[in-house]
Amino acid sequence: xxxxxxxxxxxxxxxxxxxxxxxxxxxxxxxxxxxxxxxxxxxxxxxxxxxxxxxxxxxxxxxxxxxxxxxxxxxxxxxxxxxx
Amino acid sequence: xxxxxxxxxxxxxxxxxxxxxxxxxxxxxxxxxxxxxxxxxxxxxxxxxxxxxxxxxxxxxxxxxxxxxxxxxxxxxxxxxxxxxxxxxxxxxxxxxxxxxxxxxxxxxxxxxxxxxxxxxxxxxxxxxxxxxxxxxxxxxxxxxxxxxxxxxxxxxxxxxxxxxxxxxxxxxxxxxxxxxxxxxxxxxxxxxxxxxxxxxxxxxxxxxxxxxxxxxxxxxxxxxxxxxxxxxxxxxxxxxxxxxxxxxxxxxxxxxxxxxxxxxxxxxxxxxxxxxxxxxxxxx
Numbered sequence: 001x002x003x004x005x006x007x008x009x010x011x012x013x014x015x016x017x018x019x020x021x022x023x024x025x026x027x028x029x030x031x032x033x034x035x036x037x038x039x040x041x042x043x044x045x046x047x048x049x050x051x052x053x054x055x056x057x058x059x060x061x062x063x064x065x066x067x068x069x070x071x072x073x074x075x076x077x078x079x080x081x082x083x084x
Numbered sequence: 085x086x087x088x089x090x091x092x093x094x095x096x097x098x099x100x101x102x103x104x105x106x107x108x109x110x111x112x113x114x115x116x117x118x119x120x121x122x123x124x125x126x127x128x129x130x131x132x133x134x135x136x137x138x139x140x141x142x143x144x145x146x147x148x149x150x151x152x153x154x155x156x157x158x159x160x161x162x163x164x165x166x167x168x169x170x171x172x173x174x175x176x177x178x179x180x181x182x183x184x185x186x187x188x189x190x191x192x193x194x195x196x197x198x199x200x201x202x203x204x205x206x207x208x209x210x211x212x213x214x215x216x217x218x219x220x221x222x223x224x225x226x227x228x229x230x231x232x233x234x235x236x237x238x239x240x241x242x243x244x245x246x247x248x249x250x251x252x253x254x255x256x257x258x259x260x261x262x263x264x265x266x267x268x269x270x271x272x273x274x275x276x277x278x279x280x281x282x283x284x285x286x287x288x289x290x291x292x293x294x295x296x297x298x299x300x301x302x303x304x305x306x307x308x309x310x311x312x313x314x315x316x317x318x319x320x321x322x323x324x325x326x327x328x329x330x331x332x333x334x335x336x337x338x339x340x341x342x343x344x345x346x347x348x349x350x351x352x353x354x355x356x357x358x359x360x361x362x363x364x365x366x367x368x369x
Contacts, residue, residue, distance in 0.1 A: 008128065008132070010128045010129040010132060011129060011231075012126060012129050012231045012306075012307060012310055013122075013125065013126060013231055014122075014125035014126065015125060015128045015129070028290055029290070029291065030290060030291075033290075040288055041285050041286060041287045041288065042287055042288040042289075042290065043136065043139070043140065043287040043288070043289055043290070043296065044289070044290030044291065045290065045291055045295075045296060045299065068133075068136060068296075068300070070132065070135075070136050070287075072285055072287075077132045077136075079129055079132055079133055079136070
């Protein structure tokens with residue numbers, strides 16, 4: 001059991017974040033998804049909203065507009081149209 | 085034999101040129117670093133998107149929803165060539181190479197309806213001068229290159245393709261390899277050739293794979309155009325830097341040669357004067 005997973009947030013222009021996280025909240029197209037380590041492989045379109053992830057009690061969040069998320073082998077890859 | 089003054093003037097003029105080429109080299113080096121950073125920054129997104137698309141396409145092909153319109157291969161009667169070159173010259177063979185390559189590819193399809201989508205002033209001028217049909221031209225993109233620019237181009241191209249006004253779209257551009265070398269690439273943009281997935285993964289799909297594919301495909305086209313622009317921009321500055329470096333070296337060589345020649349001419353005229361004086365004195369004896 002892994003206790004963390006890697007989260008990558010990329011926009012067409014740059015890699016916004018690449019960090020370890022213990023949990024994440026991702027704005028899917030059909031509602032928010034909670035992600036914990038060892039999540040099953042998943043592909044989804046993203047909606048608009050706040051993506052946040054936490055590690056060691058610290059939480060970071062980005063405003064995301066549209067895109068995709070892929071979860072696989074403890075890697076969460078977020079492809080956002082815009083992320084701030 | 086040229087006079088001393090002429091030679092001095094020539095040396096001075098070569099020196100001026102050398103100063104310009106040196107300055108251009110420095111400017112290109114600075115711009116190259118920025119362009120290179122941007123091109124590299126865009127790569128993670130591209131890699132992930134490509135993998136995702138490969139997986140989704142595989143999953144979607146197992147459903148019976150039929151082929152997506154952007155994947156439909158039709159006989160290539162009307163073809164659009166998107167050609168990415170630079171806005172300015174003085175970059176060695178940078179523009180000529182890619183434009184010639186695009187032109188050769190277009191000429192093979194002569195007789196069919198060929199249209200050119202020119203990106204960069206050099207591409208526009210080149211094809212306009214040779215009487216090709218320009219569908220559109222985009223200039224002055226590089227100074228402030230934005231994803232939205234690529235998006236706009238991609239959207240019109242996708243629109244034309246889906247309406248059936250165009251049967252295929254090819255993309256030509258320079259790819260940045262290293263400072264010394266760039267690579268010419270020409271590939272089919274539409275209908276999309278879906279990258280093959282190396283490790284198919286069994287995902288949980290929040291949306292239907294076909295739906296996901298429908299929105300991924302246009303994004304893939306946009307991204308390909310965007311990265312072509314970024315790569316071309318980096319390659320352009322690299323090519324200009326190399327060209328200007330070579331020009332600066334050539335100017336140095338030329339200055340050395342001219343200086344040597346000038347000294348020889350000066351020496352010859354001194355010798356001649358001495359001979360004149362000596363023989364004049366001898367005549368008096």
